[in-house]
Amino acid sequence: MSGTAGRRELWADVVVTMDDAGSVHAPGRVVVLDGRVEAVGPADGAPPPSAEQVGGLVMPGLVNVHCHSPMTLLRGAGEGLPLARWLGEVMWPREARMGPDDVFWGMTLAAAELLSYGVTTTCEMYLWSEDLARAARGAGLRSLVCAPVVDAPGWERFGSWREQAEAVVSLAAAFADDPLIEIGIAPHAAYTVPVEGLELAARLARDHDLLLHTHVAETRDEDADIRRRHGRSVPRLFADRGILDVPRLLAAHCVWMDDDDLDLWAEHGVAVAHCPQSNAKLASGIAPVRGMRQRGIVVGLGTDGPASNNNLDLWEEIRLAPMLARLADHDADALGASDALAMATRDAARALGRDDLGVLAPGRRADLIRLDLDDPAFVPTLDPNDLISHLVWSVGARAVTDVWVEGRRVVEDGRCLTVDVDEARREVTARARRLAEATS
Secondary structure, eight states, rough: OOOSSSSSEEEEEEOOOTTOOOOOOEEEEOOOOOOOOEEEOOOSSSTTTTTTEOOOOEEEEEEEEEEEGGGGTTTTTTTTHHHHIIIIIIIIHHHHHOOOHHHHHHHHHHHHHHTTTTEEEEOOOOOSSSHHHHHHHHHHEEEEEEEOOSSSOOGGGGHHHHHHHHHHHHHHHTTTTTTSEEEEEOOTTTTTTTTHHHHHHHHHHHHHTEEEEEEOOHHHHHHHHOOOOOOOOOHHHHHTTTTSSSSHHHEEEEEEOOOHHHHHHHHHHHOOOOOHHHHHHHTTTOHHHHHHHHHHHEEEEOOTTTTOOOOOOOHHHHHHHHHHHHHTTTTTTTSSHHHHHHTTTTTHHHHTTOOTTSSOTTTTOOOOOOOTSGGGGGGOSSSHHHHHHHHHIIIIGGGEEEEEETTTTEEEEEESSSSSSSHHHHHHHHHHHHHHHHOO
């Protein structure tokens, strides 16, 4: 499938649909028509002459629900610092020197990295959002670009927080007909945006059907500071000010949440972007994922940015999330392999409010990936359930060989077809060196 138009039929040794029933077809087939899945099911008999016998394991592309991908420009900076110092001493000073071309190239390199790992959709929050979106679109990466609203040093060049928020409406209109790009609004956090700014973002999200995306309770100090300033937790503050009354709200991290906070999230249908590696690397803590899921809160997985992770390999999050959940609860059954994989596919799509992603089913977007079953870590496979277990615990990104977005092949035999990676590498290296002068 080199393009999105026309009808194509793929035959694979295994098709993992990631539907609610856990359907696995071995062998299986996926039929794509004009960028959508037309049919999926078992591959009975001999393939028709027009079928593409791709072999291997075919499944939905991964959905990364929280990232700041252009921070490839800042990868490796500020090592060993906790979040507040990492932001204030390293990240924000360098970001204050960034221009739109920097973000374009940072995102271009990140797109190649994401696609090569089998991530076909990413939810982004970063400055110069239009240039970020252009880079993602050029790479053929589906992106939900949440334009940030921040009241912090260096952000004055984008106008006041009110002007930043109101500019999102015109940005959304500019990409309204783009099949790969959706625009959302992202007030950064309750500690970087005044309450009035959060209220405005929520109003715009309601009026223009935008995803509202924000950081919540990432660190213990942040939670304590908000309680000191407002006399309540961030979730309670949001509830009291009507910020939770939006159709789609995605809260990143949610590490320091008590039972009352979780009950509010469940009551208002707030989804969570769980970023276990970033939270571990910055020593922020372990999010109460089991408590979230027990309340019916939709939890998706995110890598966070490549400056706090430090890669964009969502498979590592798929593996680490159940490990940390089990460790936190001292229970080896706290989060199963199939649930962890769903958090990067089916549940991740739900967290974004996108019922056209995350599952191989008729009508869904034809975003799919192929993995090489000859990888030694797939051995032995004695039962279909073993495949899911091996995907989560044993194999990971190294087995991803081919990727399609909207029916278009963007990775073939492990090589990204849509990005000149050598050029992007040179651009990001030169620009990162210039930005580093801000903190040298």
